[in-house]
Amino acid sequence: MVNSNGFRQGMGIAFKLGLEMAVATALGGFIGYGADQILGTKPWGLVVGIVLGSAGGMLNVYRAAMQMTKELEEEEKKTDNPQDTDEQN
Template sequence: MPRFSSSLRQVGPYLNLGAMLAACVAIGVGLGYGLDEKLGTHPWLLLAGSALGIGSGFYHFFKTINQQLRKADKGDES
């Protein structure tokens, strides 16, 4: 049991990686599409929103991984 819970604890932060990437893209695309509908600027805001969503998705992906790697390094040293 201790082994099971410790592995769950280690895997915890990574559980959200994929979903975060998808959620960022979805929010970006949704925002761009909605604004396009409202302002009648098809398709430019949709494209800009997608680019922003994909960019921020990758940004958060690497941010989380870097944070975890730094934490793991610190854990090794102490």
């Protein structure tokens, strides 16, 4: 049960981060494609857009991962010294 729970959590995180990455890349590609259509710079807009988009996606993934690490650390801190929290309660 604990194992499957951890597995599901891991899948959740992977899905979350993957989504960030995919969305940003797709958005960059979309913007680049639109620029191509308007400016007639096929295929360079798409290329630049996807590169920038994936960079943005990485940025978002990085931020999300940092957020998760912070939360995890806090949880660990809480579980490390339960006596303290008990006293506070």
